[in-house]
Amino acid sequence: MFETETEFYLWFGARMTQWVRTPTQARSRDTLSRIYRVTEDLMAEGGYDSASINEIVKRANTSTGAFYARFDNKEALFHALHEQFLADAKNSIEESFGPARLADDTLRSLIERLVTHTLELYRTHGGLLKAVFYHTRINPSDPFVARSKKVNRALVSEVGRILLARGADIRHPRPKQAVQFAVTVLVSTLRETVVFGSPGLLPRPVSNRGLVRETTDVIYRYLACADA
Secondary structure, three states: OOOOHHHHHHHHHHHHHHHOOOOOOHHHHHHHHHHHHHHHHHHHHHOHHHOOHHHHHHHOOOOHHHHHHHOOOHHHHHHHHHHHHHHHHHHHHHHHOOHHHHOOOOHHHHHHHHHHHHHHHHHHOHHHHHHHHHHHHHOOOOHHHHHHHHHHHHHHHHHHHHHHOOHHHOOOOOHHHHHHHHHHHHHHHHHHHHHOOOOOOOOOOOOHHHHHHHHHHHHHHHHHOOOO
């Protein structure tokens, strides 16, 4: 795990250029954005294998040559797309949960905002996240797996830091351990219900509002040791 948040961000910024040759012209940047977008769409429709290079360039209204001008292969695109997602997640966390935005939060309102924020990320990028999950299970020796775990731990640590900003309201006798467990509950719940839509876990579908309400309630009661 990274020793400091700065170490993580320095490493992360350096990695972003490894998989994609970054365009300098606006038209090329637009093409790259379309490639990212349609690749996620294809993964959402049929998983990693359904996102072939031919189908990607067709839907992105570009050429095979333009694709290879940016990426060595599909695997490089997958890595770049995942790292772009992590960069966007990092930026959105900084924007939504910076010190100035935390000042007026109660523990419950902070948890609700975190749940809502994570739900939106998972709804938007569910296809990619499902592909990442399966890739790490099928290819456990791939260097991508170790990198992904390291980055995920850093992001989870950051979410934990945000929750601990309301540490005075956390009445669990082991607050740091409790916060780590709460983050695990948050990620696992939304992954299973939103990304995988696991059948049989819930008796009937739950709306976004209901999912936020119930997940917030579970985590708040656990951290605050509240009965109601």
